[in-house]
Amino acid sequence: MNRQGHVGLAILAGSAVLYVTPVMPMVPAAVLISAAGIGGLLPDLDHKTSTVSNKLQFSARTRKQLKGLSGLSVGIGILWFILQQPMPWLWLAGGLVLALASRLRMLLLSGLGLLFIAGYELYGLHWLTLLAGVAMLVMPFVKHRGIIHSPEFAAVLSVGVVSFTATQPVLFQALGLGLLAGWWSHLAGDAVTVEGIRSVLMPRLKVALNILRNGSTAERWIARCCWVSSIALWLITFY
Template identity: 45%
Template sequence: MNKVGHVSLGWAGAAAGLFLLPTTLSGGEAAVYIGAATIASLLPDLDHKTSTASNMVQLPTKYRKLANRLGWGLIVCSPIGLLWSIIASLILFAGGIFAFGIARLRNLIFIAIGLAGILAYWHFSLHWVIALVGLGFILLPTVKHRGMIHSPEFAILLSVGLVLSIAAQPVLIQAAVYGVIAGWWSHLAGDVFGREGIGLLVWPKLRLALRLFRNGGRTERMLAAACSFLSITMIAFYFVYNSFNLQ
């Protein structure tokens, strides 16, 4: 599915999940819940180098290519700097490394987030789900699209860890976490509808793919419109139903 399809399905999944939550949400808490589901509905595609989620943490393609060429140029020219001084040569070399870093900003950010998560888990004795998320970010630059973080096994571990970690947290935090879970699973469900599907970690050759429509096609657009309509209907019903129960 494309961005619109995943977000629409994320809304529908989150709206349906409202009726399964252990507590009734207020308007503000529901907004946080839906917002978290919206963001999470795109997060599994962080393993795609040019997805909407990845493009939020990197330069456009043409600028990445330009930075990469600049990096090679500066490094190749760094020995020429010795004609002036060692410092000039080092400046050219450092500039090349910096340009390479800009060209690979997505990978650097993911690795930094992952290391921060693992260090936080170790230093502050946080819940193990923090280490799991950190490890996932560190591995992101190396995993293929619809690989590890698109697997049901990773989603199960993530969901269980998140639920266990929020037992004593305020309702607002719980709402955000449940939204992430709803959005994440909605993304995987959306990919199952397509031709590529998703794979299992324990059985990589097995693909869960219904092949009902092609990415961005008419059927997907119709499904996205239907999901958006159902989301609005279910959310409205949720608040009307709860308002009558409170009377």
């Protein structure tokens, strides 16, 4: 599924969770629905050009330009060094900065991953922090629809989120429920495409129903139906 289908399905999943949970105040309910929409996109962080990944990096054209400028800057720095010109390291440092900017997504995910892992090690945070840190750290290097899209990872994530939020205020519980609803809806949406999703423990076990094609007219209609159904659930829940 593409962004439109995933968001629509995630909002419907969050709305269904809201409908079956005990009466929830308006603010936590809004947090749950919003978190579901975000959770419906998060698994695609393992895709270099997905909607959510593109929020963490420059456009493809800009990244290409940054790489070119980086190579040029390093080349000038080396030439400056050979010719014994002053401060060649400025050009080399500039090339490094440009190279890092062209890989901003990898830099941000890896940096956040290390930060979460450090928080777990130094302050004894919940093991969900370690899971999130490791996931972010490896995210730029794993293949799309690999371990991050596996039902095993979703199951471990669910246990972690539920165990962490169980003793937290209602806003955190709503946030956790929403993220999980969106995450599982994402896997369900991918399972009906030709690419499908695959188990990590049993790689030959793959669910690919081949019912929808990414970006198809059917997907757009399903997304619209999901929004209509979600609004109906909101009205039933609150009125």
